[in-house]
Amino acid sequence: MIRKIISVALSAMFSLSGVCSCTASTVETNNDIDMKTDGKKLVVFFSHTGENYNVGVIERGNTHIIADMIADAVGADRFEIVPAKPYPVNYNECIEVAKDEKQSGARPAINGDVKIEDYDVIFLGYPNWCGEVQMFVYTIIE
Ligand SMILES: Cc1cc2nc3c(=O)[nH]c(=O)nc-3n(C[C@H](O)[C@H](O)[C@H](O)COP(=O)(O)O)c2cc1C
Numbered sequence: 001m002i003r004k005i006i007s008v009a010l011s012a013m014f015s016l017s018g019v020c021s022c023t024a025s026t027v028e029t030n031n032d033i034d035m036k037t038d039g040k041k042l043v044v045f046f047s048h049t050g051e052n053y054n055v056g057v058i059e060r061g062n063t064h065i066i067a068d069m070i071a072d073a074v075g076a077d078r079f080e081i082v083p084a085k086p087y088p089v090n091y092n093e094c095i096e097v098a099k100d101e102k103q104s105g106a107r108p109a110i111n112g113d114v115k116i117e118d119y120d121v122i123f124l125g126y127p128n129w130c131g132e133v134q135m136f137v138y139t140i141i142e
Helices: 062-074 091-104 135-141
Strands: 004-010 041-045 050-052 056-058 077-080 121-127
Touching: 041 062, 050 091, 062 077, 062 121, 091 135, 121 135
Parallel strands: 004 121, 041 077, 041 121
Antiparallel strands: 050 056
16 A cells, blocks of 8 residues: 655644745645545644744644544544654744754654554644744654
8 A cells, every 4th residue: 555644734724924934735635545444544743832823822732633633533543743852832932943943954853753664644744833844843754
């Protein structure tokens, strides 16, 4: 079976114009795959708790909510990406760290590991940070 990675960049559903530049979301689909029955599925996601733009302090992020919905709908396992070094809870401080890491092309370490070779379909979910995927998501992709 063809292994697929379905990448969902969750940019803000809220109005963020003037705050940061946005990237286009990428959703790859393959109509040949029956999500209910075909192969073993995994949802890999990162979601930030703490202070987020316009919504205050949250305990469960948007990507986490969507990741749970997808995993429940298709019967997938879940792997939450947990950066080894936690990111600031404060939104502006988090922006600064994200910008620095983007600029330097950092590959921050993550906790845990997952055997992706065991899966046929992998959903990858992450929020849009400064018009970019989090650098530690590249760590797991690579
Ligand atoms: C550090 C940081 C940078 C962000 N940069 C952008 C951005 O450039 N464009 C955008 O549309 N949203 C941006 N956002 C908003 C998040 O993408 C959005 O709130 C997302 O739904 C958060 O997902 P989460 O709750 O799963 O972490 C940023 C949020 C954070 C914390």
